Amino acid sequence: MATSFFKDVTLIIKKYCTSLPEYEDESTGIRPNHEVTFQLKKSVEIQENDKAEYSYFVTHKLTLPQKERFSGKPSECSVSSFMEEVKKHSLYYIYTALSKPVDLPGIYQFTAMAQLDDIQIDYYNSREQRKIPKQTWMKEKLYEDYWEEGTQSRKSKEHWFNVNIDILMKRMRHSESDLHVFQMRTGCEVERWGSEEKFSKGVYEYGYDGENFLSFDDSGSLQFTQLYQPRVNIPFLNQYTKGYLGKNCVDWLKKFTEYGENELRNGSPPDVHMFAKRSTSDKIKLTCMVTSFYPKDTVLFIRKYRTSLPEDETESTGIRPNQDGAFQLCKSVEIQENEKANYDCFVAHRTLKEPIITKWGN
Template identity: 35%
Template sequence: MFLLFLFSCFLGDAHQVCSSGKRYIYFKFTVLSKADTFPEFSAVAVADDRLIAHYSNEERDWILTEDDWINAPEEPPDSRDWFLHQIRTLSDCTDSLCSELHVLQRVIGCELEKLSDGSVNLRAFDEYGFDGEDFMAFNSDTLQWIEKNPKAKETKMKWDQQTVHNELLKDYLKTCTDWISTFNNTENRKPDVHTTLRKDPNDQNKQVLTCLTTGFYPRDIEMDIRFNKTALEDQISSGIRPNDDGSFQMRSSVEIDRNHEGIYDCFVIHRSLTEPVSAGWMEKCTDCEESKWPDKKVAAAVVVVVVLLAVLLIVLQRYKRRRRMYTGMASSGLGTGEPGSRPGRNFS
């Protein structure tokens, strides 16, 4: 359960940083009470779905993974040793080694969201989770911690008294929101839209429409398969997935009746586009095969041809047998009327 928790978006309202439609930067820390398959301390920095930095336990420092992020906000003020101390305190470990596995996670950062009326909403967050549950959240306005779990009461009392540390957190979150309000990521990649129409392997009367949109950045995208400009239900989507080059892709498909007449299209909305893209399908299925007997008249005609061929074959066989018989009689002198031959009919 804990291992699944390590890689999920979490912590109450802060899980919104994993959704699309917003600009954000956040640092995520994961601490284990004992080293197992994963290191006891790990941390990453993410901005708009891009991994911009990670913490190296060997070098005890942050390593940038994106060269163009040198002006990003600095990492939060808390050190690796501070996190290890907190997990051991919360886990009630008597020494540096813990017998049970516990998980402490923290996500801290800020986000910017442009609303439909043109206004901008800025939000800073600093939240903790412990053993897969929401634990604590920091209110930068009141400089107080909000307990989100009954187990956090004692920790809240201790952390509320750390006024100097809380002031540092407030300044950091203010710096983060100031930075993201002026940040403008100009990298936009337009999506490539590909459509295919194929037969349904399970039903010869059905076809499968598939729309693949790939190569787009940033991650936020809207895509629907439509019939006469109305989005179809029962679409099967792969969800948004990363490509090797940092861009994203998404695939959707839907099953339709092959005899259903109308206009189908793949409708895509993305920030890189000045207007939505509508890509249609070819008129005919690329790999569909007609049924063995597609029409009764055609089937009847085929039967007639087969019967005629059979009759012709029988006539030819009889003709060949009679010809061989006549040839044999001629060679033996039968029926010629010559002396020494058997009486018989003259066929000449």
């Protein structure tokens, strides 16, 4: 039910991120309230054990979209349905420095990269010492001067990280013979709804051997542990960090998103596979695999008799990156072999008009 709004509004009931057809729900139509605003109610009859898979989505010209879901077990789908309407974009820079070289392929003493919406768009390492584009559209849209200036900037950061990892090791009284890791992650996220755009999150954090010692919190200030106490003016540092994340970072995020608009907008639909492996004499491990999808947000359920299994009954790899910039996700469950025909994989993604349902034997 939506109420207390001026007349034009949209109310949609969704199941598994998919809007229900108008003929499947009952609507009161938009009606006036006593205080000159309006209300609208829609209803649908459902199985009680499916209620967590439903959400409703409301849009009105005066607000950002609102979504709600039933109480009870969390519904991944209700979150995805919201993401389908409000576009989120992110830009992150990740720096990693090691205290000494390691003799392993692909592992360098210093690396730096930028990720736009979880896709790597540039890269630098201490062996080549060149900032290079990782997407064709980045190479086409940005001139050689940009990459040359970026190379010099990354070289400066490499030097800064090498100096400061030595300082941290001495402060922690760590041996130079051991391997230590110094990392930094900084970036921003924005939400877009139609022509409106809103800064939603800024990240600025340092870590040493896996433990954060400096971070930017939601209140807009930097937090320090005893490992690191800055000698600069803290209010000034807070102001600078907040300005960088909310302005400079967002400006580059907008620019990169515009450059890669076609690739980011079109996305890549998922491939769905279902397979099984024997676990005991009478049981098999049934696996649903979703791969080659982009953007990252997706919904995967293993279902029995078209009812989603609870998350605590399935094993999940979590969403992982593929080498091509797309993603994959696997979920598994151990079942009786003679019941495998009763199970299916249910997948929803923003590139799909309708969910994919894959049954055993298909």
